[in-house]
Every structure is written in C-alpha cells, then in structure tokens.
Amino acid sequence: MTTEPPAPHYPMDRQCPFAPPHEVTRVRDAGDVPRVTLWNGVRPWLFTRFDDARTVLSDPRFSADKSRPGYPLSSAVALAETAVEPTLLVMDNPRHVAVRRLVLGEFTVKRAESWRPAVRAVVDERLDRMLRGSEAELVSDLALPVALTVICEFLGVPFEDRETFRGLTHTMNVVAGTTESAAEARQALQDYLERLVSVREKDPRDDFISRMAVRHLPTGEMDRPQLAAMALLLLTAGHDTTANMIALGVLTLLRHPRHFAALGAHDDPALLADTVEEMLRHLTVVQRGIRRIAVEDAEVGGHPVRAGEGVVAAINTANRDPGRFPAAEEFDPTARAHGHLAFGYGPHQCLGQSLARVELQEVYAAVARRIPTLRTTLPVEEIRFKSDMAVYGVHALPVTW
Numbered sequence: 001m002t003t004e005p006p007a008p009h010y011p012m013d014r015q016c017p018f019a020p021p022h023e024v025t026r027v028r029d030a031g032d033v034p035r036v037t038l039w040n041g042v043r044p045w046l047f048t049r050f051d052d053a054r055t056v057l058s059d060p061r062f063s064a065d066k067s068r069p070g071y072p073l074s075s076a077v078a079l080a081e082t083a084v085e086p087t088l089l090v091m092d093n094p095r096h097v098a099v100r101r102l103v104l105g106e107f108t109v110k111r112a113e114s115w116r117p118a119v120r121a122v123v124d125e126r127l128d129r130m131l132r133g134s135e136a137e138l139v140s141d142l143a144l145p146v147a148l149t150v151i152c153e154f155l156g157v158p159f160e161d162r163e164t165f166r167g168l169t170h171t172m173n174v175v176a177g178t179t180e181s182a183a184e185a186r187q188a189l190q191d192y193l194e195r196l197v198s199v200r201e202k203d204p205r206d207d208f209i210s211r212m213a214v215r216h217l218p219t220g221e222m223d224r225p226q227l228a229a230m231a232l233l234l235l236t237a238g239h240d241t242t243a244n245m246i247a248l249g250v251l252t253l254l255r256h257p258r259h260f261a262a263l264g265a266h267d268d269p270a271l272l273a274d275t276v277e278e279m280l281r282h283l284t285v286v287q288r289g290i291r292r293i294a295v296e297d298a299e300v301g302g303h304p305v306r307a308g309e310g311v312v313a314a315i316n317t318a319n320r321d322p323g324r325f326p327a328a329e330e331f332d333p334t335a336r337a338h339g340h341l342a343f344g345y346g347p348h349q350c351l352g353q354s355l356a357r358v359e360l361q362e363v364y365a366a367v368a369r370r371i372p373t374l375r376t377t378l379p380v381e382e383i384r385f386k387s388d389m390a391v392y393g394v395h396a397l398p399v400t401w
C-alpha cells in the first residue's frame with residue numbers, strides 16, 4: 001500500500017487581517033508548489049506566484065467546470081453552482097465564449113462610465129442618510145446598500161425585493177453550508193429571476209434583463225432559464241465582492257490617514273483610479289484562490305500537472321509577488337500597481353470590473369471628501385473579519401465622525 005505524503009490544509013489561517021496567511025507567502029517565497037488538502041480530502045496543487053497564477057487562469061488545458069470529478073471545490077456549497085442552470089463561471093469553451101459574447105457590450109468601460117452619475121447619486125443619498133446621525137455601521141448603512149442598489153438598477157431587479165435575494169445570496173456563500181441548502185437557495189433565486197425575465201419580456205424597460213430578453217430570446221440565442229442564470233450570476237457576483245471591497249477598503253484608508261486625506265483634499269481622478277487599483281491588489285478579497293482542473297497534461301512554470309488533477313491559483317499571494325510588484329506588502333496608491341489579478345485573468349476575467357471600479361472610486365472619493373473625520377469605534381482586534389466566507393471583508397464596521 002502506498003501512503004500519500006502529507007499535504008497541509010488549505011485555506012490556511014491568517015495571522016494578520018490585512019495580509020494573506022504567512023504559510024502561503026512562505027511557500028511562494030521558497031518557490032515551492034505543494035499539494036494541499038481541501039475540506040473534502042481533494043489534493044490540488046497550489047500555485048502562489050504571479051506568473052504561475054496567470055498561466056493557470058489562461059491555459060485552456062484547465063477547466064472551470066465544477067461538475068468534473070476531482071474538481072478542487074472551495075466548499076460543499078460551491079457544488080450547488082452546477083446543480084441548477086450553469087452560469088458563465090463554470091463553462092468552458094466553446095460555450096463560454098459564445099455566451100459571454102452575447103452580453104459583453106453591456107460591460108464596456110464606456111458603459112460603466114455612463115453609470116457614474118447614477119452611482120454618485122446612490123452614494124450621496126446613502127451618505128446623506130448616514131450623516132443625519134452621529135454614528136453608523138458601514139456595512140449595512142453604506143457598503144451593502146450601494147452595491148445592491150447599483151446592481152439592481154443595472155439589471156432591472158426591484159430593489160424592494162432585496163431582503164429576499166440578500167438572504168439567498170448569503171446562504172449560497174457561507175462556506176460552512178451544505179450543498180443542499182445552497183442549491184435550494186440558488187433554485188429559489190433562479191425561479192424568482194425567471195419570473196422577472198417573463199415580466200420584462202412582455203413589458204421591457206431600459207435595463208439589462210429587458211434588453212437581453214428582447215434581443216436574445218426571440219432568436220433562440222438564449223432561453224429564459226439561461227438569461228435568469230446570467231442575471232443570478234451578476235446579482236450575486238456583482239454585490240458581495242463590491243460591498244466587501246467598499247467596507248474593507250474604507251477601513252484600509254482609515255489605517256493610512258495620509259492617503260485618506262490626499263483623496264479628500266484633491267479632486268484628482270488619476271490618484272483616485274490608482275488608489276482603487278492598489279486597494280484591489282492589496283486586499284484581493286477573493287481569498288480562497290481561483291480553482292481549476294486539468295483536462296490534459298500541462299505544465300505551469302516548469303511544474304507538471306496531470307490530467308484530472310486540480311489546481312489553485314492563490315491570487316492573494318500572486319498579487320503580492322515581489323517579482324511583479326516592488327514593495328508588494330505595502331499599501332501605496334502612488335506605486336501604480338496595475339495589472340493585478342484581483343479580477344482574475346484570462347477567459348473568465350471579471351465581466352463587471354469596469355462597473356466595480358466606478359463604484360469603488362465614487363465611494364472612496366465621497367467618503368474621503370465628505371467625512372474627513374471618519375473613524376472606527378472598535379479597536380482592530382475587535383473587528384470581525386470574514387475568514388469564514390468565500391469573499392473576504394468585515395462582518396460589520398461601526399464608525400463615527
């Protein structure tokens with residue numbers, strides 16, 4: 001009988017809430033490519049360097065199809081992603097590119113810029129409300145409502161229904177949940193969105209679901225379940241990540257008062273854009289790596305991977321690879337650290353990144369300008385960080401000014 005060599009558990013624990021786990025950083029700096037053990041005993045290879053992560057995410061020999069046996073799932077709830085109508089995230093080519101092409105025009109930089117005034121209005125309205133009091137909880141009073149309102153307006157989903165899908169999304173994202181609970185929540189959200197697609201098909205408005213229904217349902221390029229699955233992905237991928245970047249990003253700015261003050265003092269779009277890129281790189285909230293499975297024998301940075309083996313691209317350590325980013329551990333908006341992997345890389349690179357950038361720019365700028373005296377009311381040791389979730393952030397952030 002052969003015994004397999006021990007492989008450390010992944011993900012590892014963080015020692016500092018603002019940095020990846022030391023162990024993953026150590027692996028990267030030693031140039032190792034270890035096998036790691038996941039929650040269900042699956043043992044993928046762990047790639048921690050910038051160049052290797054990029055190879056994993058762009059080489060077509062790696063599949064994103066989570067239903068393949070041996071796929072390195074991040075949790076039991078991740079399996080639910082294939083239990084209902086598959087989304088872009090789990091498709092491979094040629095289907096992936098065909099479906100992505102149908103919606104690409106909605107996500108250009110130009111389209112995202114056209115949303116800027118509406119995003120600014122949403123942010124200002126939330127800040128007006130917040131500033132009527134003398135203290136607030138930044139996640140529920142600012143980060144979540146801004147991210148949810150924007151994606152709801154974009155899709156054409158009634159914001160009044162937010163409690164429904166906020167709860168369902170949460171159930172789908174708690175990594176300790178079961179496949180069944182997550183699949184049930186996903187199915188309920190899918191049903192809700194299929195009903196909405198039918199409503200918008202008959203009575204179209206100026207929103208994503210209406211435009212896609214009018215354009216692609218009659219031609220048969222999409223059917224109702226597929227359009228609903230697309231909306232479901234956008235609704236879930238589009239608000240949780242952004243909301244976490246808002247709250248954790250503001251906390252990070254408060255820990256760097258010089259940069260926070262600079263943002264508030266100058267109306268400098270270039271500095272603002274650089275601050276957001278640096279924040280995305282520095283925080284890399286997609287904290288459990290991006291996973292794939294090899295469908296053919298492949299090689300990553302000289303390391304062989306056999307067909308059927310799983311791989312994890314640890315984008316958090318890749319984004320702090322000193323070989324790619326000088327002073328990689330620092331938060332320095334003037335370092336112009338573009339080209340990071342916080343939105344992934346290759347065919348599945350984040351579709352909503354331009355919209356996300358506009359949202360983050362508007363929130364950080366408005367907070368720095370309108371609340372220069374903002375501060376947290378809890379010491380950092382008492383803040384609850386989201387180590388238990390697929391996307392990193394803070395559970396709550398009490399603030400005053």
Ligand code: HEM
Pocket residue numbers: 064088089090100151233234237238239241242245285286290291341342343344345347348349350351352353355356
């Ligand atoms: C700061 C906020 C965000 C972060 C950090 C983020 C991160 C990511 C990452 C890392 C991926 C790649 C996943 C993979 O390769 O498996 C991804 C994909 C995706 N994201 Fe985002 N995202 C953000 C905001 C958004 C927003 C606002 C939307 C929608 C408007 C969105 C929609 C999507 C979609 C549809 C995909 C799948 C693309 C595909 O598979 O082709 N994301 N995102």
